[in-house]
Amino acid sequence: MAQELKENLSRDLITQLSNKKNEPEWMLNLRLKAYDLYQELPIPKVDKIKIDKWNMDQFSLIPGSAAQEKDLNELPEEIRTFMDKNTEDRSVLIHKNSEAVFKQLAKELNAQGVIFMDLGQALKEYPELIEKYFAKSVAMDENKIVALHTATWNSGAFLYVPKNVEVEFPIQSIYLAEEEGLLPHIIIVAEENSSVTYVDHHFSNEQSETVVNNSVVEVFVKAGAKVRFATIHNFSEHVYDYTFRKALVERDGTVEWVIGEMNDGNTVSNNTSILKGSAASAFVKSIFIGTGKQKTSFTAQVVHEGTHTVSDILSHGVMLDDSTAIFNGITKIVKNAVKSDATQAEKVLMLSEGARGDANPILLIDEYDVIAGHAASAGPINKEDIYYLMSRGISKKEAERLITHGFLAPVVSRIPIEGLQDQLENVIERKLRK
């Protein structure tokens, strides 16, 4: 039952959506509250890009359904190529549109108490856990887009890693968009001294009619825990992608974000880490390739609240054609977060006259006893570097290709699944050849 959202979105429709899925009352109330906020809040201001005319709410909304176990071999080949080939006992959750079509959790992890399933099912099986974490890091009143998401979310994942459990193999999730609005909500909880790598891939087919992806990622890193979150977004030209991610990191915890923004369409991507406890750390690595007339706003933010907290933001963008992108790196160190150490670097390679790329390092520091550094640059490939490679017999074109791939390597090399790494390489190759 597809619903054209804009005309019909109302308290009634949201109530129907929630009831259809037999959600607990608190979730319905939360959705309704978010709906009210969506009505009230203004469209967020994005630095130097006007997003008022972007499609935010024109899509058909399908409630989404829990995993209908399908045979892996029935899944499209394009999905299977991304999966971890090193093990049969993999942990993977696959969504096609808002429907979870396949899920598997490694037996060993199941025995250790790891939970990994689509969020709709988790809401049924672990309502108290979901209530504890849902919308607790990315608050619904952050902006209109997040409020809309919270009111209408229709798919997603829940990953829970109990205390002291170290997950060896990456946990994977795949989102294929074919025909409708996608509103996945992803929650990751890593309890004390646990460690886990989660990797997901959001993509659309060439013929996809999907117009909006509005996703939220919430990561909770407890004391001493380690989470590596790797993601690739690869939507086609006519998909608007809005993604808000936030990690709350407690004492001695570490979050590492590895982000490949490979969309062909307009994108708002916002990534925040709050270092709440002392000696917590956040490492953010992201790459982006702008093509066509694409417009993108990319923000990576770290807030140092605890003492001795450490962060590093690396953001590399390659701008082609007539694309526009703003890269904001925001490091905030609050008063009393002494001995914090923060670095950030935004670098933009301009490979076309018509492209525009802005790198904005922003340091907001209210404490003296810290170390903070930043670097930002935007410009063409260094001519001396090209000359150096050419002096070894490499053609100019190949030299530029090598240097550009090298520029994107910090993220590619950190994608934990080989098949997905190859896929990212292919996307990069395709975009650079355009």
Place this chain on the structure above:
Amino acid sequence: MSQPNLLIDNLRVSVEGTEILKGLSLNIKGGEVHAIMGPNGTGKSTLASSLMGHPKYTIDSGAVTLNGENLLEMATDERARSGLFLAMQYPSEISGVTNSDFLRSAINARRGEGKEVSLIKFIREMEQKMNVLDMDESFSQRYVNEGFSGGEKKRNEILQMMMIKPKIAILDEIDSGLDIDALKIVAKGVNEMKGPEMGVLVITHYQRLLDYIKPDFVHVMMQGKIVRSGGPELAEKLEAQGYDWIKEELGIEDETVGTKA
């Protein structure tokens, strides 16, 4: 394959309107080691860079041929594929590109599509050459020159030379910033390559390097020209007496060229 033959005839080169090389001629053949010596600012590195085709330098007149082919008409990469190699004084750092991928691209650029070097063969050869240069295995997977010490960069230049096997290798101040042990290792790499297949041009301030890479011909450069040529004994005389006697013989006070050093 014919013996390599680099012919530089009356070469004049300028940088941003200032003439730096003022009619330089030199002939280097396979099997020969030539050394160009001279104080700072006399045009030595300009010679190296303009032979390789650095875009900063303008060739005003003269000719340069390698085995009869006109190098000056070629882009830098074509010059390299014709057999010219330059070990640079300040090599670039290429982030994200491993030494191994870089070298494989360089070798494959010479072999053409469909004839790429086999990975196993390549790795084996690279390991063997790295062994000669006393380079740790990890260097093959490290990004090109990134975070390398001065000495490691120089060794990496020689590694590239050994893998690429040029007809003419120019070593531009390969000894600068090297301690005596590193110098010996670099020289060992060069000496291993010596033979009729390759001619070498060593550019240096110091006689010291020539104790380990024995030159057949020594040239002194001043004011953008070769002002004296001789055998190894010329280098020894320079080591013992410095450059002043040449300046006196030439009746010049300032040996530099272009902007004052």
